[in-house]
Amino acid sequence: MRKYIIKRLLWTIPVLIGATFLVFAILDNAPGDPAKIILGNGATAEAIALKRAELGLDDPFLIRYGRFLLNMLKGDLGTSYRNGEAVTSLILGRLGNTVMLAASGMIFAIIVGIPVGVISAIKQYSLLDKATMVLTLFFMAVPTFWLALILVIIFALNLRLLPATGMGHNFPDLVKSLILPTVTLGFGYAALIARTTRSSVLEVMRQDYIDTARSKGITDKKVIWKHMMKNALIPIVTVIGLNFGTLLGGSVLTETVFSWPGVGRFVVESISNKDIPCVLGSIVMLSILFTLVNLLVDILYVYIDPRIKSGFAK
DSSP: OHHHHHHHHHHHHHHHHHHHHHHHHHHHHSSSOHHHHHHOTTOOHHHHHHHHHHHTTTSOHHHHHHHHHHHHHTTOOOBOTTTOOBHHHHHHHHHHHHHHHHHHHHHHHHHHHHHHHHHHHHTTTSHHHHHHHHHHHHHHHSOHHHHHHHHIIIIIIISOOSOSSSOOSSHHHHHHHHHHHHHHHHHHHHHHHHHHHHHHHHHHHTSHHHHHHHHTTOOHHHIIIIIIHHHHHHHHHHHHHHHHHHHHHHOHHHHHHTTOOSHHHHHHHHHHTTOHHHHHHHHHHHHHHHHHHHHHHHHHHHHHOGGGHHHHTO
16 A cells, blocks of 8 residues: 555656646747736836846746756745745645635535435436436536526525625635535536436446345345445545546636635636746646545545455555
């Protein structure tokens, strides 16, 4: 197990290099001059040239990228072009908000998706099952920004029950401000989890040991939650783990629509200002988190199904 964890962590290095290189190259060739953006349209050519020299933007591409990699290995993600603050502190100040939103969205998806998937499997081919499959397909296809706007119109503008944007500072306001972005993020993943749960439970239901358990007089409730779900969890946990990692980096639209002060919104603002250190730092942080989440999912497999443990020893 230890060798496997070390191997997975080492694989993070080429992933980070590849991701940061692509982002660095794209931003370097994107329109706009960071020095001009910082100084404004009224800046003189001399002032812009001095600012470019100060930021090291006149150096060749590979030298600038190599400098970034060396600093990253030292734990220094650079300094923001826009306000001169350390990128690490800027990201860490927002990372908790993104993790909170992603976690609440995934918890909502699990609470809704797993029971719906189990009920749909048990009632296979019934009207409830067909309606559930249609609804899950609909919510998987609905664009996130459209659902967000609909929820804002209904619950914030018309009913005035929940805030449309921002993050509350005290606990009651925080909970209220978290509801709409949570539902927006969670509905699509709840639909995916429901469909995965249904397929996995249906496959387990056909196994002989389920018929044996029922023949012993075990109640349906115990058969479902003690026998079926334990053996149906692997695909469900895989979907949850992979999509939680996706939620961490993919909540850009939701954070933007709801003005949620997270890393996703920070990345959008940094791209607009061509603040390359902030964008690269965010990519590094999110890539590390994504890798750690997937590693935790792999370790969790061992506890769900001990037979998998032999694969970690190789």
